[in-house]
Amino acid sequence: MRWTTALFASVAVVAPVQASAASDYAVLGPRFAAGKAGSDVGRAIIARAHAALTRPPGAIPRLHTEGTLPGKGIREISLVAKRDQPIVLDLAMAWRLTGDRAFLAQAGRYLDAWASIYEVSLNPIDETGFDTLMMAYDLSRADLPADQRARIDAFWRRMATGYLEAMDSPALGHANTNWQSHRVKLATMAAFETGDRALIDRARAAYRNQIAANLRADGSTFDFEERDALHYVTYDLEPLMMAALAANAHGEDWYSWAAPSGASLPKSLDWLAQFANGTRTHIEFANSKVQFDRDRAAAGQDEYAPHPWKPEAALDTFWTARLLDRRFAPLANTLAANAKRLPAAWLTLY
Structure with missing residues (x-):
């Protein structure tokens, strides 16, 4: 496919989704992945999610890889824990694709573990992968038990307020x-x-x-x-x-x-x-x-x-x-x- 200078023409912005109020999801709305369970990508997601149904969550209190070199203890521990991030998103996407509640329950187990154990550090390089957990929550929130939702909702509120307050600080580094x-x-x-x-x-x-x-x-x-x-x-x-x-x-x-x-x-x-x-x-x-x-x-x-x-x-x-x-x-x-x-x-x- 040829790429030409048409790139520099006027921006062809994708129209925002019409929404009357802020809904309780970050990015992936209620129509995400509709009808795509039979696609090659959908089948691959479901297969990966099946393989993770008996895998326990690996949540730890703190992730830290930023500024570390290979072989450092906390780096290696954190890299292992971060393996949860794509897995929980696969589980939540498999739930959306199939309606199989086994995927929902396992996604909720992972999200609840991280919300209950992890302490937000406000290091955005260490924590950038939490976007995958938010997208997983987008796909599962409405169907999770109320007690899990309460804990996970509180976690996202802590993250939002923590980062916003950090960015308001005059002493902020890497601003x-x-x-x-x-x-x-x-x-x-x-x-x-x-x-x-x-x-x-x-x-x-x-x-x-x-x-x-x-x-x-x-x-x-x-x-x-x-x-x-x-x-x-x-x-x-x-x-x-x-x-x-x-x-x-x-x-x-x-x-x-x-x-x-x-x-x-x-x-x-x-x-x-x-x-x-x-x-x-x-x-x-x-x-x-x-x-x-x-x-x-x-x-x-x-x-x-x-x-x-x-x-x-x-x-x-x-x-x-x-x-x-x-x-x-x-x-x-x-x-x-x-x-x-x-x-x-x-x-x-x-």
């Missing part, structure tokens, strides 16, 4: 980096999960502040200036798109908003698309200003050593973008064809 993009994602999705309009309004303001602080008028990002890596551009844009997608699911168009500087999410996606479609190339981390990138490369994490960026690394980025802006559908399909794989299952079913 204009990819960290803040992940804070915005978690706060926004959790706010919509609660349905609390005051929290949603605060999340919208935080989103706009990050667009203005992190994205540049030419489409590049602050993190690209610091890290010299398109990896960190995708790590900026993906969480911001998740926040915009949550808003879109509730009838609000955050995606099109532009800062006074002219920076906007569509403009930054256009900038990244030049690399994803092969018009431009880039050597990752060649001139990073961050010592930790060199430390990770020295510790054997080759993805942080200088190397040519591969467009397929933006597969999930542009499959998310296509849900907000139809212009990116051809590029998303081309990346999937070149990578010979599909993106995350929920993106395929959306």
